[in-house]
Amino acid sequence: MNAASAPSKLYSDDVSLIVVLLDANPFFWASSAAAAGDSASSHHPTTTLPFSKLLNHVIPLLNSLLLLNQLNQVVLVATGVNSCGYIYDSGDGGGGSGCGSVPAICSEILRRLEEFVVKDRLQGKGPDKVVATGVSSLLSGSLSLALGFSDPELDIHSLGQILCLQGSPDGPEQYVAVMNAIFSAQRSMIPIDSCVMGVQHSAFLQQASYITGGVYLKPQQLDGLFQYLSAVFATDLQSRNFLQLPKPAGVDFRASCFCHKKTIDMGYVCSVCLSIFCKHHKKCSTCGSDFSQGPTDANASTDRKRKTSEVQP
Amino acid sequence: MSGSVEVQRRFDLAGMGEEATRRRRRGGEEDDEEEEDEDERGMEAWERAYADERSWEDLQEDESGLLRPIDTKTLVHAQYRRRLLQKSAASAASRIQKGLIRYLYLVVDLSRAASETDYRPSRMVAVAKCAEAFIREFFDQNPLSHIGLVTIKDGVAHRLTDIGGSPESQIKALMGKLECSGDASLQNALELIHGYLSQIPSYGHREVLILYSARNTCDPGDIMETIKNCKNAKIRCSVIGLSAEIFICKHLCEETGGSYTVALDESHFKELLLEHAPPPPAIAEYAAANLIKMGFPQRGAEGVIAICSCHKDVKIGGGYTCPRCKARVCELPAECRICGLTLVSSPHLARSYHHLFPVTPFNEVSSVVPFKLSQKLAQTCYGCQQSLLSHGSKPAPHVSCPKCNQRFCLDCDIYIHESLHNCPGCESHRSSTT
Ligand SMILES: [Zn+2]
Ligand SMILES: [Zn+2]
Ligand SMILES: [Zn+2]
Ligand SMILES: [Zn+2]
Ligand SMILES: [Zn+2]
Numbered sequence: 001m002n003a004a005s006a007p008s009k010l011y012s013d014d015v016s017l018i019v020v021l022l023d024a025n026p027f028f029w030a031s032s033a034a035a036a037g038d039s040a041s042s043h044h045p046t047t048t049l050p051f052s053k054l055l056n057h058v059i060p061l062l063n064s065l066l067l068l069n070q071l072n073q074v075v076l077v078a079t080g081v082n083s084c085g086y087i088y089d090s091g092d093g094g095g096g097s098g099c100g101s102v103p104a105i106c107s108e109i110l111r112r113l114e115e116f117v118v119k120d121r122l123q124g125k126g127p128d129k130v131v132a133t134g135v136s137s138l139l140s141g142s143l144s145l146a147l148g149f150s151d152p153e154l155d156i157h158s159l160g161q162i163l164c165l166q167g168s169p170d171g172p173e174q175y176v177a178v179m180n181a182i183f184s185a186q187r188s189m190i191p192i193d194s195c196v197m198g199v200q201h202s203a204f205l206q207q208a209s210y211i212t213g214g215v216y217l218k219p220q221q222l223d224g225l226f227q228y229l230s231a232v233f234a235t236d237l238q239s240r241n242f243l244q245l246p247k248p249a250g251v252d253f254r255a256s257c258f259c260h261k262k263t264i265d266m267g268y269v270c271s272v273c274l275s276i277f278c279k280h281h282k283k284c285s286t287c288g289s290d291f292s293q294g295p296t297d298a299n300a301s302t303d304r305k306r307k308t309s310e311v312q313p
Numbered sequence: 314m315s316g317s318v319e320v321q322r323r324f325d326l327a328g329m330g331e332e333a334t335r336r337r338r339r340g341g342e343e344d345d346e347e348e349e350d351e352d353e354r355g356m357e358a359w360e361r362a363y364a365d366e367r368s369w370e371d372l373q374e375d376e377s378g379l380l381r382p383i384d385t386k387t388l389v390h391a392q393y394r395r396r397l398l399q400k401s402a403a404s405a406a407s408r409i410q411k412g413l414i415r416y417l418y419l420v421v422d423l424s425r426a427a428s429e430t431d432y433r434p435s436r437m438v439a440v441a442k443c444a445e446a447f448i449r450e451f452f453d454q455n456p457l458s459h460i461g462l463v464t465i466k467d468g469v470a471h472r473l474t475d476i477g478g479s480p481e482s483q484i485k486a487l488m489g490k491l492e493c494s495g496d497a498s499l500q501n502a503l504e505l506i507h508g509y510l511s512q513i514p515s516y517g518h519r520e521v522l523i524l525y526s527a528r529n530t531c532d533p534g535d536i537m538e539t540i541k542n543c544k545n546a547k548i549r550c551s552v553i554g555l556s557a558e559i560f561i562c563k564h565l566c567e568e569t570g571g572s573y574t575v576a577l578d579e580s581h582f583k584e585l586l587l588e589h590a591p592p593p594p595a596i597a598e599y600a601a602a603n604l605i606k607m608g609f610p611q612r613g614a615e616g617v618i619a620i621c622s623c624h625k626d627v628k629i630g631g632g633y634t635c636p637r638c639k640a641r642v643c644e645l646p647a648e649c650r651i652c653g654l655t656l657v658s659s660p661h662l663a664r665s666y667h668h669l670f671p672v673t674p675f676n677e678v679s680s681v682v683p684f685k686l687s688q689k690l691a692q693t694c695y696g697c698q699q700s701l702l703s704h705g706s707k708p709a710p711h712v713s714c715p716k717c718n719q720r721f722c723l724d725c726d727i728y729i730h731e732s733l734h735n736c737p738g739c740e741s742h743r744s745s746t747t
Contacts, residue, residue, distance in 0.1 A: 084741035086698065124743070141741030148696030148725055148737050176670055179663035180734040187732055207660060210612070251612035253633075255659035265611070265636035266654070268604040271414050271516040273669055274457070274662045280604055286669055289602030 016236050017073045018065055019146040021164045022058060022087070024078040024117055025137040028168040028198065029054075049222040054197070055113075057225040058165065059106050065234055066090055075149060078113060079142040079166075080120035081135075086145070087112045136171030139164070139204060143181040147190065160190040162214075163233050167197040170204045172263045175256035182208045191215075193233050197222060203252035203263065210251045217246050258286060387710060390723040397674050397730055415458040415592065416476060416513045417451070417520040418506045419444060421487070423466040424497035426527040426556065432579050436526050436555055437493050443583045444524065445484050450590040452480045456661040457646065459517075461509065462487055463502055467495030468531050470502040476509065478646040497525070499561065500532035503539045503550070510548055516603035519548040521571075522589055525562060526555045536561065544568050549593070553585050608636045609659040610645070622650040633658075667734035675712035675726055695738050696725030714738050 033050035065074050076088040088109050146162050162185065185192055191214035194205035201218060209216035219228045235243060254265045257278035268277045273287035283290055372380045421440060432439035448460060460483055461476035474486045502523070510519040521543075530536065543550055543565075551571035552562040558575050566573035576582035610633035613619065621628050622640040632641045638652040645658040692701055694711065699722060701711050713720045719738030721729065729736060 082743040089698070138741055138743060140735065141737065144733060144735040144737040144740045145696075147733055148728065149698060174740075176663065176666045177735045177740050179660065180667050182660070183664060184733040184735075211660060247615035248612075250614040253609050253611055253659045255609050255662065264609070266606070266608045269457075269607045269657075269662065271603045271605055274665055275669065276659075276662065277604065284602070284604075291602060291604045 016065075016069070016161050017075070018161045018163060019075045019077060019149060020058070020062065021077050021079050021139075021142045021146060021162065021166070022113075023137050023165055023167045023197075024051075024080050024113065024120070025135065025168040026117060026121070027081065027135040028137070032167065032197075049197070049225070054165075054225070055110070057229060059109060060226055061229045061234065062088075062090075062109075063102055063105070064230055068234065068236070075146075076109065077142045077145055078116045078120075079137045079139060080116065081137055082123040083120050084138050084141040084145055085116050085119075087116060135168060136174070137166075137168040138174070139166065139171070140174040140177035140181060143178065143185075143192075143208075147181055147184055147188070160188065161237065162190060162192045164192060164194040164205055164208070165197065166194060166202055166205055169198060169200060170202050170263070172256035173261040174204075175261070178204050178208070182211050185212045191237065193217075195219065195225075195229065195233065197225075201252060203254050206248065206251045207253065210248055215245050216248050218249075387723070390710075390727065393727050393731075394674070394677075414517050415455050415520055416461075416510060416517045417458065417522060418461045418463055418476065418510065419448070420463045420465060420470075420502050420506070420521060420523040420525075421473075422497050422524060422526040422555075423464045423491070423493040424495055424527045425493060426497065427493040429526070432555070432582075437491055439579050439582070440524050440526070440555070441487055441491055443579075443586050444487060446583065447586045447590060448480050448483055450587055452478070454590050455592055456664060457657065463506060464490060465497045465499075465502050466493055468498050468501070470498065470505045472505060472509070476513075479644055496531035497527035497529070498532050499523070499525075499530040499565070500534060500536040500539050503536075503543055503565075507539070507542055507546055507548065511546055514603075516605070518593075519546065520593075521548055521550045523550065523552045523562075524555070524586070525552050525559075528556050528559060530561060540565050540568050551589060553582065555582065605655060608649070608654045608656045610634050610636055610642070610656050613641070623647065672730055672734055672736050673715055674730070675714050675721060678711050678713050678720065694722035694725050695719035696721050696729065717742060 029051040062074050062076065066072055073089070073091040075086070075090070078085050078087050088105070090105075143162070143164075182192065185208070190212065192205070192208040192212045193214040194202065194209050194216050196202050196205060196216075196218040206216055208214065215232055217228060217232055219225060232245060235245075254263050255267070255276050256262065257264050257267055258275045259277050259279075259281070262278055264276070264278050268280055269275070270277070270284040270287065270289060270291075272289045273284060275284055275286040277285075281291065374380060421444065423437060427435070427437040427440070429436050451458065451460060457478075459476045459478050460480075462473040462483055464471050464473050473490055474483050477483070503521070506521050510521075513519060548569060549571045550565050550569040552566055552573050554562060554573070554575040556575075558573075563573050565571070574585045576585055613630070613632045613634060615630040617632075618627060618629050619632055619641045620626065621632055621643045623642050623644070628641075628643060632643055633645055633647075633656065634641055635649040635652065635654060635656060637654050638649060640649055640651040642649065642656060645656055646661070647656050648654070649656055693699060694701055701709055701720060701722060709722070711720050711722050712726045714736050717736060717738035719736075721738075
């Protein structure tokens with residue numbers, strides 16, 4: 001009963017609608033740029049790269065996706081710290097005069113990204129300031145936007161595909177929202193691919209890719225990022241059946257507790273509503289159930305007895 | 314106007330397929346039945362073509378009596394909104410109290426009666442097929458629950474599988490054991506299950522679901538005593554009969570708080586069976602709420618070789634690692650063989666969280682908002698970025714989220730509340746996320 005692998009659709013053609021979620025978290029990219037500066041002197045391969053260099057890899061990817069099939073549609077969504085926003089939609093037509101020239105598209109994307117980052121920062125300085133710990137970006141928001149956009153009911157001719165380019169660490173407070181988005185993608189059979197550029201693996205994206213049947217990749221060397229992106233993520237869903245794509249290197253199934261939004265690998269689960277808590281409470285804060293007895297290990301009383309027979313012949 | 318409605322109703326009756334007839338039959342309007350069947354048989358081929366297409370249903374009378382095509386989109390949306398508002402009102406009234414951890418024994422009657430062929434190819438095969446669908450659906454809706462299988466034949470009950478959390482092994486065991494003979498004994502089955510279910514933890518809901526083909530029960534002792542025991546042990550017994558209503562089954566279900574239904578045909582049987590998949594409303598005294606200690610193991614990398622603790626065998630790839638003692642298990646949910654910790658897959662729990670934190674219903678934005686005002690607001694749907702202006706500059710009906718004030722089209726409204734369970738507007742603003 002694992003929650004795994006979405007059933008694969010049969011594809012009549014390989015036209016894709018690809019929504020790329022680009023992490024535009026200035027906190028992460030600033031630290032990344034600083035680290036890149038430090039390691040420039042040493043001879044280690046680069047494991048970090050500044051945002052401007054990242055765009056040098058991402059914009060060619062968008063262009064090559066469009067070149068692969070003239071009917072492909074690419075949408076770029078920026079994931080900020082305080083907000084998320086649409087940056088570019090190749091299906092829009094109006095702005096870039098349909099088959100707009102590559103440099104025009106490129107400068108358009110850069111301009112809108114810049115606007116977005118400025119606006120995102122201004123929102124943080126609004127009435128409720130972002131705490132210094134708010135270094136995670138709003139993955140739940142951009143995933144929800146991307147799914148709303150690729151809702152299969154709206155456009156049955158193209159197949160949705162979501163690619164997350166994520167650097168920032170997970171925000172445990174988004175756990176429920178991210179999981180809701182993942183299950184919705186699974187139901188709509190939209191695979192979520194993820195390319196993680198941060199220091200740690202992302203548990204959210206590992207689960208997202210595992211459950212929706214997408215590819216999860218954490219590149220070893222970021223200076224060759226375009227190679228990874230074009231070789232792994234630019235393939236359409238039909239071609240994937242014939243390719244040897246990277247196998248998941250384990251999936252982190254840790255959950256977030258409802259009480260402190262901490263990521264935990266062991267905890268207490270309310271038997272009525274299944275809320276997760278990191279320590280024993282007297283009362284469930286979600287459903288109000290009263291836990292008068294002490295903590296229990298499920299089945300602790302019976303397990304010794306029923307070890308022996310699995311299935312009787 | 315009323316004349317045309319009458320005509321439509323009569324056509325409806327004539328065109329009703331098997332399914333609709335059945336539904337009516339269940340509704341209790343049995344006197345209509347014969348007449349309908351006659352109607353259907355008496356239809357000419359050309360009549361049937363019209364009856365099947367039911368093209369008149371796409372038309373609707375407006376205020377002045379003119380026929381117009383039905384605006385299905387608004388209609389569907391209106392229906393959906395009614396459902397949504399009902400649901401949110403219901404959940405506000407009673408906080409989520411559902412018995413989500415169920416321990417259910419599924420009893421399959423494999424007595425002589427199960428070989429009868431009124432179900433195709435035989436009752437036994439039809440029951441097994443539906444049971445398979447039920448087991449899958451059950452685990453989907455009750456992520457932490459357990460099922461065990463018991464068969465009755467030759468007057469004795471036999472436990473086919475241990476109560477457990479894996480649908481695949483249960484289904485395999487059932488499919489491998491499809492032979493029937495002898496009499497059925499309700500009492501033996503209940504006694505056997507009573508013994509097993511009395512061992513389960515107190516927070517679990519004990520249930521028995523009996524798929525009963527026989528019309529009699531051949532018992533060694535007083536079955537009333539057994540029913541009393543089941544009642545005292547808080548075991549909820551339900552029966553789905555395949556032949557006719559039997560007093561003892563009815564008595565059993567009434568005493569123990571279960572439901573008793575009798576199937577008319579195979580599709581009805583499946584319907585009745587699947588009604589048992591969603592968790593029944595928890596009755597406070599039936600199971601004590603509890604906090605259960607659980608582990609959320611990590612899945613191992615593909616291609617890594619490890620020895621699992623459940624089969625004590627070398628396995629390549631997959632597998633899960635117990636967070637407490639680091640032992641390897643093959644499948645989730647399971648119980649760590651070494652330290653006894655309950656191991657579950659956290660996405661399984663997360664699947665039900667949208668019940669706990671539903672998206673607030675959106676407000677309908679009236680289309681008669683002064684034009685100036687509506688122009689100031691966003692004119693595209695925040696979800697799909699489609700324009701909200703239908704023809705010219707008149708805004709199409711749309712909704713707005715009361716929390717983030719973003720506007721959504723009707724399609725996105727349904728998608729957000731029925732599938733996504735997140736408001737894209739609220740999620741993409743830090744201040745409003747919680
Ligand atoms: Zn906590
Ligand atoms: Zn609870
Ligand atoms: Zn263990
Ligand atoms: Zn929309
Ligand atoms: Zn909202």
